[in-house]
Every structure is written in structure tokens, then in C-alpha cells.
Amino acid sequence: MMKNNESTKKTLPYHHGNLKEALLQTALEIIDSEGLDTITLRDLTQRLGTSRSAVYRHFTSKEVLILGVIEKGYEQLNLLFTPIFQDRTHTVVERFDAMGRAYLNFAIEHPNLYRLLFGEMYRKEREEICDYKDETLATGLYALIGLLIEAQEEGIIVCENPIVQAATVWASIHGLASLLIDGHLLMSDNLEEIYRYSQNVLLKGLC
Amino acid sequence: MMKNNESTKKTLPYHHGNLKEALLQTALEIIDSEGLDTITLRDLTQRLGTSRSAVYRHFTSKEVLILGVIEKGYEQLNLLFTPIFQDRTHTVVERFDAMGRAYLNFAIEHPNLYRLLFGEMYRKEREEICDYKDETLATGLYALIGLLIEAQEEGIIVCENPIVQAATVWASIHGLASLLIDGHLLMSDNLEEIYRYSQNVLLKGLC
DNA sequence: CATTATATGTAAACAATGTCAACATTGCAT
DNA sequence: ATGCAATGTTGACATTGTTTACATATAATG
Structure with a gap:
């Protein structure tokens, strides 16, 4: 046997x-x-x-297991986002839009996972286990910063601290995703309209 | 006795x-x-x-008790926000700034309460208990919409659907607050810079 | 191959917690 | 005063995370 x-x-x-x-x-x-x-x-x-x-x-505990799940979740997320950022066949603005949509879609399709990754759960403990700052989370953030620098070089947006700009952009999209999946947005039906408007406000405001 | x-x-x-x-x-x-x-x-x-x-x-259960706490929390929050919106001694832009700062400060000073009010906790059950949409949560949102309409009338921002504009503004500030209190923002030290930049992007983008 | 040690899996038990049922007590209406 | 409804208490139970003692499989060693 x-x-x-x-x-x-x-x-x-x-x-x-x-x-x-x-x-x-x-x-x-x-x-x-x-x-x-x-x-x-x-x-x-x-x-x-x-x-x-x-x-x-x-x-050693359920908490540590969850921390492992968080790590795994980031890996999967990065796997999903990397090709979008590395795509050179589209313009900066097109990639900016693709990024935003991919991010929002991930939140909508995986609300529970999204909350786990970007919520407060075990936030203090995360740094103790592994280097999330440099390894996982920041991968997407750095890619966004790179995209913004590219946009600066092309004269699409103004040349200011790209980190501050990235934080602003991320906050805007994360806020939209959070309000949406947590049921606080009254008009979930015209999401497309809100998303487009948000992106336009960002692009116009970053000039 | x-x-x-x-x-x-x-x-x-x-x-x-x-x-x-x-x-x-x-x-x-x-x-x-x-x-x-x-x-x-x-x-x-x-x-x-x-x-x-x-x-x-x-x-009837712990959950229902928490729902009561949520309701109470919204009351306290509205009590905090109402005077800011009703203040007529300041310009629209000044009130816009004051609102943003008050919102962010509340989140920073009461992160746990903020997560409870604006997170997903018992979101489905909230509507069953009482009319959160019209009573509590939306109080602040409607005030924001009113502020935006005022700004439209003064020609400060463009005349578009104020509800969509409000969602965009709220998402931006909520995203900033969430990322901040959940420890995802790398540069918590220069929060003032990020907040100002976000508000400027919003005001410029809404034109 | 036999033995030993390490890694892995299991069963039983415990503490904490939300919840319920039966009972006790208080305040109010009649 | 009496009865009833509202309110509070005690004991018990199920669920869950966790620990301890024990069992077993794999690897290392002679």
C-alpha cells in the first residue's frame, strides 16, 4: 500500500x-x-x-498564522500588479488608469482579503515578523512613485515630491475602495462615474 | 439606609x-x-x-449593543462637526479646510472609534436597526454636499454633480485617515504636508 | 539494519467568552 | 396589600484558542 x-x-x-x-x-x-x-x-x-x-x-498561534496569510496575500497582489506597472506599450495616463482600476477591482472582488491586507489587523506585529516595508507592501507603492516620476518627466504633472503625490493618490483610491466595500457609499451603482471623476480630479490637481 | x-x-x-x-x-x-x-x-x-x-x-446580543454604540458614536461625531458646517464667519475654503482637519483629527484621536463608525463592522445589520442613512451618517455627508454647492455658487469649483464631488472628497480624506491610523503611511511625520497637498489637489482638481 | 533523535500529528483538558434558562428582586399599577 | 412586569443574578453550556502529555513518522547515526 x-x-x-x-x-x-x-x-x-x-x-x-x-x-x-x-x-x-x-x-x-x-x-x-x-x-x-x-x-x-x-x-x-x-x-x-x-x-x-x-x-x-x-x-505559534493563530495570529502568527494570519500574519503568514497576510504575507501570502501581498505576494499574490504584487503578482497581479507587477505586469501593469511594467507594461511599456501604454502611455503613463493609461497605466495610471489601469492601475487604479486593477486596485479597485481587487478590493471589490476580494473585500475580505483587501481589509486584511490594508486594514489595521496585526499592524504592530507585522514588522516583527518580516520586513513588510521593503518587501511586500511597498512594492506597489514604489511602482506608483515610479509612475508619477515618469509623469513628471513627461510634463503631465507638476514636479513635486513624488512620495507625497503617491500618498495622495493612494489615499484617494484606497478611500474609494474602502468606503465602497464597507457599504458607506450611497451610490454604488454609478461607481464608474465616481471613479472617473476621482481620477480626473487627481490628474488635474497634480498639475 | x-x-x-x-x-x-x-x-x-x-x-x-x-x-x-x-x-x-x-x-x-x-x-x-x-x-x-x-x-x-x-x-x-x-x-x-x-x-x-x-x-x-x-x-438581545453583544452585536446589538455594539450597534447602539455605533449610533451613539455618530451622535457624538455630528455634535462635533455641526458647528464647523454652520459657521458663517469663515469663507468656504476655510470651512473646507476646517472640516478636513476636524475629520482627520477625530480619526487620529479616536482610531478605534473611527474604525467602528466607518469600517465594515455590522454594516448589514445597521440598516435593520435604525435609519442610519438619513439620520446619522449622512448628516456629515449632506453638510459636505451643501458646502460644495456653496463653493459652486461662488465659482470656486466647477458645477458638476455635488454628490459625486462629495464622494470624491470624502474618499480622499477617509483614505488618508485610514492609511494613517492603520499604520500604512510611511511618512507619518510630515502629515501636515500630505494633508495640505491632498486638499490642494482636491481644490485644484474640482475646478 | 537497529537505534535514537527530531519533526510532526493527536487526544484530552483548560480558560475565556457569548449566551441561555431558571430563579430572585425591585418598582409600579391596581 | 397584591400581582405583574421589568430588571438583575446564578449556574450551566457551546465554541474557540491554547497547552500538555502522548503517539507516530521521518531522518540521522552507529
């Missing part, structure tokens, strides 16, 4: 295979679809067919 | 006096200072000297 009946490709090193990665992945899926406050270690482990305590062989 | 040894001014109607109001007020204070996820019914009732189950004589 085979030791492992689900896959013989790789030599699965331990009991479950790689429970740690499975925990992270499944936890991310649960949080994405059901929200952070409803995820349960018991439910999580039950889906993977292990006992509840198995988590503690890979993560 | 007196029935109530803490106050003889008012005829306290029932066992505790008015436990319902005290629960709301203390819960708000706890949430404001310690956050929503750390508040406990046991701790709350212990501070008021009652038993844990006493809550259920006034609220």
Missing part, C-alpha cells in the same frame, strides 16, 4: 505532506470568502483532515 | 439606575480606548458592578 494516495510525483517529506503551506493556502481561501472574523482553527484543520492542534507545529 | 449610595439627585428608576445608557457609554469608552476586538461583556458589566447576563435585559 502506498504511503500517500493523493500524489506520487514528489516525495512528500512528512506526515501530511506540507501542512504548513496547506494551512496558509486554505486559511487564505477561507478568509477571502468568509472573512477574517469567522475563520476558526477547528474549521480550518477539519478541512485539511488534521487535528486542531496540528497548527501549533507550524505556527 | 439609602437605596442608592452613589447619587440622590435623581430618582433612579430601577435597580441600577439606567443600566442601558451606562452600558452604551462605558462600552463606547472601552472600545474607544482599547478597541472593538478586546471588549468583553464580562469586563464591561464588571466595571458597572452588575452581572454578565444583565446586558441581555437591554440588548
Whole structure:
């Protein structure tokens, strides 16, 4: 009888295979679809067919597991955004628009994950685990800064501190995304109109 | 011996006096200072000297209690904002600035309360309890819309749909507040610079 | 191959918390 | 005064995160 009946490709090193990665992945899926406050270690482990305590062989606490999910979420997000920023076949303004739409769409399609990544959850603890500032979060921010510098060089926007400009742009879009997914915007129907107007205000205001 | 040894001014109607109001007020204070996820019914009732189950004589669940806190929070917030909007001794632009600063300061001084009011918490359930749309939340939003209409009439900004304009302005400031209190903004030190730049972008972009 | 050690998984138990049911007490109406 | 509704209390229960002691699989070592 085979030791492992689900896959013989790789030599699965331990009991479950790689429970740690499975925990992270499944936890991310649960949080994405059901929200952070409803995820349960018991439910999580039950889906993977292990006992509840198995988590503690890979993560010292539920909090640390979530921190891993956050890290994983950023990776996926960056994977989604990188091609947009690296695309040189479109103008700066077109890329600016594409970026904004991609960001907003991600928030709409993954509201729970978006709240986890850009909310306050475990904010203090994040820096302790790994270098989020330089590694994950800032990847998108730096790309935005680069885009703004490009726009400055082309004379599309005024030459001011691009970091301040990036913060302004990010705040505007993040605010829109947050209000939207949290149900505070009265007119969710004409979102397209609001988004266009916001972007126009930004582009005109940055001149 | 007196029935109530803490106050003889008012005829306290029932066992505790008015436990319902005290629960709301203390819960708000706890949430404001310690956050929503750390508040406990046991701790709350212990501070008021009652038993844990006493809550259920006034609220059907913890969630409903929090909804009451949210309502109370909006009342306090509106109490804070109303004079700024009603002030006629300053120009429109000055009031616009004062509004933005008051909003941002509130978020900074009461981050936990701010997250509760403008986050996703119990968003679906809010409309079921009372008419937040028309009563509480929108008070500030309507005031902002009125301010923008005033600015339109004075020719300071362009005459477009003031609701869309208000959403844009709110999103910008809310985004700044959120990123700030949730620790995502790299440069919290030069907040003044970012705020000013954001407001300038808005005013210029709305022309 | 046998043994040992390390890594991983499990079961049972505990504390904290929200909630409910049964009971007790207070205030008010009649 | 009596009865009733409102309010408060105690004990119990389910859920959940977590720990401890134990079990098992893999790797290392002789």
C-alpha cells in the first residue's frame, strides 16, 4: 500500500505532506470568502483532515498564522500588479488608469482579503515578523512613485515630491475602495462615474 | 439606609439606575480606548458592578449593543462637526479646510472609534436597526454636499454633480485617515504636508 | 539494519467568552 | 396589600484558542 494516495510525483517529506503551506493556502481561501472574523482553527484543520492542534507545529498561534496569510496575500497582489506597472506599450495616463482600476477591482472582488491586507489587523506585529516595508507592501507603492516620476518627466504633472503625490493618490483610491466595500457609499451603482471623476480630479490637481 | 449610595439627585428608576445608557457609554469608552476586538461583556458589566447576563435585559446580543454604540458614536461625531458646517464667519475654503482637519483629527484621536463608525463592522445589520442613512451618517455627508454647492455658487469649483464631488472628497480624506491610523503611511511625520497637498489637489482638481 | 533523535500529528483538558434558562428582586399599577 | 412586569443574578453550556502529555513518522547515526 502506498504511503500517500493523493500524489506520487514528489516525495512528500512528512506526515501530511506540507501542512504548513496547506494551512496558509486554505486559511487564505477561507478568509477571502468568509472573512477574517469567522475563520476558526477547528474549521480550518477539519478541512485539511488534521487535528486542531496540528497548527501549533507550524505556527505559534493563530495570529502568527494570519500574519503568514497576510504575507501570502501581498505576494499574490504584487503578482497581479507587477505586469501593469511594467507594461511599456501604454502611455503613463493609461497605466495610471489601469492601475487604479486593477486596485479597485481587487478590493471589490476580494473585500475580505483587501481589509486584511490594508486594514489595521496585526499592524504592530507585522514588522516583527518580516520586513513588510521593503518587501511586500511597498512594492506597489514604489511602482506608483515610479509612475508619477515618469509623469513628471513627461510634463503631465507638476514636479513635486513624488512620495507625497503617491500618498495622495493612494489615499484617494484606497478611500474609494474602502468606503465602497464597507457599504458607506450611497451610490454604488454609478461607481464608474465616481471613479472617473476621482481620477480626473487627481490628474488635474497634480498639475 | 439609602437605596442608592452613589447619587440622590435623581430618582433612579430601577435597580441600577439606567443600566442601558451606562452600558452604551462605558462600552463606547472601552472600545474607544482599547478597541472593538478586546471588549468583553464580562469586563464591561464588571466595571458597572452588575452581572454578565444583565446586558441581555437591554440588548438581545453583544452585536446589538455594539450597534447602539455605533449610533451613539455618530451622535457624538455630528455634535462635533455641526458647528464647523454652520459657521458663517469663515469663507468656504476655510470651512473646507476646517472640516478636513476636524475629520482627520477625530480619526487620529479616536482610531478605534473611527474604525467602528466607518469600517465594515455590522454594516448589514445597521440598516435593520435604525435609519442610519438619513439620520446619522449622512448628516456629515449632506453638510459636505451643501458646502460644495456653496463653493459652486461662488465659482470656486466647477458645477458638476455635488454628490459625486462629495464622494470624491470624502474618499480622499477617509483614505488618508485610514492609511494613517492603520499604520500604512510611511511618512507619518510630515502629515501636515500630505494633508495640505491632498486638499490642494482636491481644490485644484474640482475646478 | 537497529537505534535514537527530531519533526510532526493527536487526544484530552483548560480558560475565556457569548449566551441561555431558571430563579430572585425591585418598582409600579391596581 | 397584591400581582405583574421589568430588571438583575446564578449556574450551566457551546465554541474557540491554547497547552500538555502522548503517539507516530521521518531522518540521522552507529
